[in-house]
Structure formats: C-alpha cells, structure tokens
Amino acid sequence: MSRSTPLGRVVRAILLVLVGLFFLFPILWVFLMSFQTNEQILRIPPSLFFVPTLSNYVAIISGRFETTAGTLELPFMHNLWNSLVLSVCSVGLSLLLGIPAAYAFARFKFRLGENIAFTLLSFRFAPALLVLLPLSLYFQEIGLSDTYTGLVWVYQLITLPLILWIVRGYFEDISPDIEHAYRIDGHSWLATFLKIAIPLARPGIAAAALLAFIFAWNNFIFALILGSSSIQPVTVGALAFVTASGIQYGQIAAAVVFSVLPTLLLALYAQRYLVEGLSLGAVKG
Amino acid sequence: MSFLVIDGVSRRFGKLEVLRDAALSVERGETIAIFGPSGAGKTVLLRLIAGIVAADAGDIRIAGESVVGLGPEARDVGMAFQNFALYPHWPAFENIASPLRGRGMVEADIKQKVQQVAELLRIAHVLHHLPKQLSNGQKQRTALARSLVRGPQVLLLDDPLRNVDAKLRYEMRLELPRLLRQFESTVLYVTQDYKEAMALGDRVGVLQGRCFQQVDRPAAIYNDPRTVEIARQFGDPAINLYPCRPVPGASGAGVEIFGVRVAVPDRLAAMVDRPCLLGIRPEDVRVELTAGPGAFPVELDAVTPLNVRTALFLRSPDRQEILATCSESEGTRFGRGHRPVFARLDAGKILWFDQATGERLRPAA
Numbered sequence: 001m002s003r004s005t006p007l008g009r010v011v012r013a014i015l016l017v018l019v020g021l022f023f024l025f026p027i028l029w030v031f032l033m034s035f036q037t038n039e040q041i042l043r044i045p046p047s048l049f050f051v052p053t054l055s056n057y058v059a060i061i062s063g064r065f066e067t068t069a070g071t072l073e074l075p076f077m078h079n080l081w082n083s084l085v086l087s088v089c090s091v092g093l094s095l096l097l098g099i100p101a102a103y104a105f106a107r108f109k110f111r112l113g114e115n116i117a118f119t120l121l122s123f124r125f126a127p128a129l130l131v132l133l134p135l136s137l138y139f140q141e142i143g144l145s146d147t148y149t150g151l152v153w154v155y156q157l158i159t160l161p162l163i164l165w166i167v168r169g170y171f172e173d174i175s176p177d178i179e180h181a182y183r184i185d186g187h188s189w190l191a192t193f194l195k196i197a198i199p200l201a202r203p204g205i206a207a208a209a210l211l212a213f214i215f216a217w218n219n220f221i222f223a224l225i226l227g228s229s230s231i232q233p234v235t236v237g238a239l240a241f242v243t244a245s246g247i248q249y250g251q252i253a254a255a256v257v258f259s260v261l262p263t264l265l266l267a268l269y270a271q272r273y274l275v276e277g278l279s280l281g282a283v284k285g
Numbered sequence: 286m287s288f289l290v291i292d293g294v295s296r297r298f299g300k301l302e303v304l305r306d307a308a309l310s311v312e313r314g315e316t317i318a319i320f321g322p323s324g325a326g327k328t329v330l331l332r333l334i335a336g337i338v339a340a341d342a343g344d345i346r347i348a349g350e351s352v353v354g355l356g357p358e359a360r361d362v363g364m365a366f367q368n369f370a371l372y373p374h375w376p377a378f379e380n381i382a383s384p385l386r387g388r389g390m391v392e393a394d395i396k397q398k399v400q401q402v403a404e405l406l407r408i409a410h411v412l413h414h415l416p417k418q419l420s421n422g423q424k425q426r427t428a429l430a431r432s433l434v435r436g437p438q439v440l441l442l443d444d445p446l447r448n449v450d451a452k453l454r455y456e457m458r459l460e461l462p463r464l465l466r467q468f469e470s471t472v473l474y475v476t477q478d479y480k481e482a483m484a485l486g487d488r489v490g491v492l493q494g495r496c497f498q499q500v501d502r503p504a505a506i507y508n509d510p511r512t513v514e515i516a517r518q519f520g521d522p523a524i525n526l527y528p529c530r531p532v533p534g535a536s537g538a539g540v541e542i543f544g545v546r547v548a549v550p551d552r553l554a555a556m557v558d559r560p561c562l563l564g565i566r567p568e569d570v571r572v573e574l575t576a577g578p579g580a581f582p583v584e585l586d587a588v589t590p591l592n593v594r595t596a597l598f599l600r601s602p603d604r605q606e607i608l609a610t611c612s613e614s615e616g617t618r619f620g621r622g623h624r625p626v627f628a629r630l631d632a633g634k635i636l637w638f639d640q641a642t643g644e645r646l647r648p649a650a
Binding site for chain 1: 358363
C-alpha cells in the first residue's frame, strides 16, 4: 500500500461513493419503488419523497392483486418456492456429478478425456432456444415436461459445465504429491479424495456452486417453455404482472426485492469461502 | 537375500525413457544415497518403490515379497517429498499422525507416538500450527516426522534438504544419520549434492543415463570411480582431466604430460596408442616452491582458500560435543564413524577468552 495524503483519501472516498452509487442505484430505486403505489411511481417529475406503503408486499405475500379490472390471483410465493427448489436441486445434482468428474479430468489422462470435457463445456455455447424446440417435444413424449425432475435435468446444461470447469482448475492446482503422501500414509484413494482433495478445493467448489446457483436462479427460457405455472420460477412468474389493466410497477419492484434476497444472502454467506486461501504455504513453489 | 531389491526396472513417460533396466539391492537397515544429475530418474525411482508410479517392466521386492501391483497404501513405506507435501488444512500434529491413523492406531498411542517423534525432531512446540505458520525448517522437519513416525520398513527421502537454507541443511546433514539409525529403517536418500550423498549414505548409488553406474561405499566412489563422469561429479574442486595417449617405451608404457613422463601401470598396457584421459584430484597435486624430482614448472595464477575439510563429530566421555576436521584423505581412515578414537588439542593453537567479558585473552606481548 502506498502512503496516502488526506487529500488523496478524500478523493478516493468520493470516487468510491460515485462508483457505488452508479452500480447500486438501480437496486436502490427498485427498493424505493417497492414501497410506492403505481400512481406515486408514475408521477412526473419523480420524487424521492413519498408516504411508504406496504400494500405491494401484502399483495405479493397473499397472492391477491387488486387492479382496476378486479382481483387477480397470482401465486408469486409459489414461484419463489419453485425457484428455490429448482436452483438448489440443480446445483446439488451438479455438485454430486461435477466434483468427481472434475477430479477425474484433473488427475487422470484417459482416452477422449479432453474431448469429453470440452463437449460438456460446449453445452454453454448452444443457444438455448435451439435446444429447447426438440427438447420440449421429447419431454412431452416421455412425460417430463412440467415436472421438477425435467427442469432440474435441463438445468444441468447450465450448472454442470460451470462447476466442472471451475472445480477442475482448483483440483489441478493442488499438488498431486499431497495426495500421494496421504496414500503412502495408508489411506485409500476414496479417503484421499474426501479428506484431502475436496477440502483443499473447497474455495473453488464454493465459488462454482454460487455462480451456478445464480445462473440457475436467473434462468428464464427453459422454465418458460418446459414448465407450466405450477413449477415456474420467479423469472417467469414476474411476467404475470403485465396485466390487462397495465403494468404493476410497485408489485414488480416488491417481487424483485423478494427474488434478489436469496442470492444476496447466499453470496454474503459464501464470501468467506471464496477468499479462503487454503493452499497457500502448503507446498514450496 | 537383500531386503529391498529393484530388479531390471524400466519406465518411460511418452517418448522420454527415464529408467532402463535399473537394478539395486539394499540390505536391511542400510542407507543408500542415490546421487545423480537432475532428470536422471532419482525421484521416479522413489515413486516406483512407493507405488505412486507403476513400472513398465521389472520387479520390486520388499522383504522378499514383490510389491508390483500393490497400491501405495499397501506397501510399508514412508516418504518425505522434496516439496514437503504437507496437508495444508491440518495442523502439524494431524500431519504427523496421518500415517498412524492410516493403520488404524488408537488415539492414545497416536498422541504418544507423535509427541515422541516431534520431540526427537524438535518441533514439539509447533504441533498445533498449520503448515503455513511453520518456518521452512519446521515444515521440513514435520514432513520428515511424518515419514518416520510409523517406523516404516523402507524410508524414501526425496532430497528433503533441497528447499531449506544452507545452515539448516548443514545441521540436518549431521543430525540425519543418527536419526535414521534410531529408526532402523532401510533408507533410500535422493540428493543432487555429492557431499550430502557421501555424508549420509552407507553406500552411494550413482544414477545416470537411465540406470545405476556404480553403487559403492562413498570412499570407493571417490577413490575408485567407475566412469569419468562419476569422477568429475564427486569432488570440489573437480578432478583435473587431461587427454593423453600412452606410448610404449624402454621401461614400459607411459605418457608425456607437462614435459614429464608418467609411467602407465602394466595392467593398462592394452591402452597403448589409444586416447586416454589422465585424471588427478587437486589434493594429489603437490605444489612446492623449489624444483624436485618429477616436478615441472608452472605459473601460480590464484590462490583461493576453500577450507574444505572432512568434518568429524566427537563426543567426550562426559558427553560434550567436539567438532573436529581433517583433510579428506585423512578422513577416510575413520570409515563411517561410530568408533572410539583419540583426539589431541593442538595446545599452540588454542584461543583463550574471558568468560565474563567475552574478550580474547591475548598472551602478554
């Protein structure tokens, strides 16, 4: 760190506030909108001063929306639950499949290994819509459309390559000698994998899981086409706020606040794993 | 029958052939220092014995049983890695305890064993530290403790002093032989430092060109090297080498070098008229100020004091340590150490100090 003068510190603080405002402003604005009625939001010029109302949150939680055209039933909390189920299950399954696969790709050279790994990555290149058309036909045929199982399966296209490739890099960074030493100590390869490789790759696993969770949470197109309202996540559910009697901005804002919360909390929680530099000092470089 | 037998072992990595038909027999309790240039396959050999790498061909037997095909966990070996390879997420205690846990030892015994080996290696006070909190020397001792704690039948040490500073390396070089004797293991010690090899090995194995060139006692490697490469690598400053061509003469074959005729031993008569190398160790070149029989005139360009001597570690009857050195050639008389000898202090060379002030007491002028 260079020594800073008082002036330098002030300038830096101002710049930091500016950058922070720039990035946080949309979130702040949505947060404020969620406490306003549609009329307050749409007035011109907009104002920062208003009498806050909880009506948006009440509507979201109760699932009953009063519009000029009458009462509308919208199961938004159910959408939130769907999002949670889909994201957690997808990431869980991807971790279960991806970590051993990543370890295998990192440690063993086998025939076509590199090709298989790259094929898995290439799933990320394919435009989702291209995949979806045939997939929706197949899913209807085998009865997987409109099921959690079907969606979690398709979500693997998003989460599995991510976890596989990030975690593989972390496994490759662990000195194989650490694992060899553990084997020589008299432990099986499975014990070595569980007690040495996974704990040492934990920061990478946490980062990959978090990223995969966010990607799964934000996914829109798979659920839109392959699921009906009973299993649709918040991203698709929010479409319903565009009603015949206009767009319900206040309720959308409240819905956004709800849907951002889980990822935000998870990110805050996982942060300490992300910065955990465990491998440092283990091996002389 | 030797305790550890490496029998015609070969291994290649892709196009690179690292070992070809390498063979070595080690007796129980013996320490073999494996010396060779980097890339000679020393580390690969240790890994083959540990079971980390599989051999393409050949057999490895420990105590008469072939271990080919057995996983590392099924072979009774301990290994210290050049890069330490400590478990970074566990404190030193757990690192050292790992081989004991691997064999299902009960907790109380583990505690006692770890404490014991830690005290021997003087790391008992840092057992609760994580590897990253340890100094390099402590890491190296922890790695050594981990390989020793179970008292394995075969101990593989892969250049364990490579990554520690010179002072510590010197200390450990003195300490290791005693330590290894206590554990009664059969030891393979890999090093790139010929002095380390000579200091630690009961025998030295020179690994070069994919197989062992010579396996012999350190003094024999030095005095009776099998190849010019070995002669060149053992000795600092290096041996003098001069190309020459023996010619027959009236009093037998000889070479003419520096204007002096040097007789060639009779057993080398077959080499007459064929190109040879004459090698002479620096300590065997006698330098005088005046001419004498067989001497030839040379120019003295530089004098560089090296103070390279053989170090001897003595212990008085009242258990005090005495450090002595002698010239390398004299040192060979003492063999590998551990025997009663007699020491004499050269009274004229003693330096006297005042214990209270630490000042040198100079003889009155």
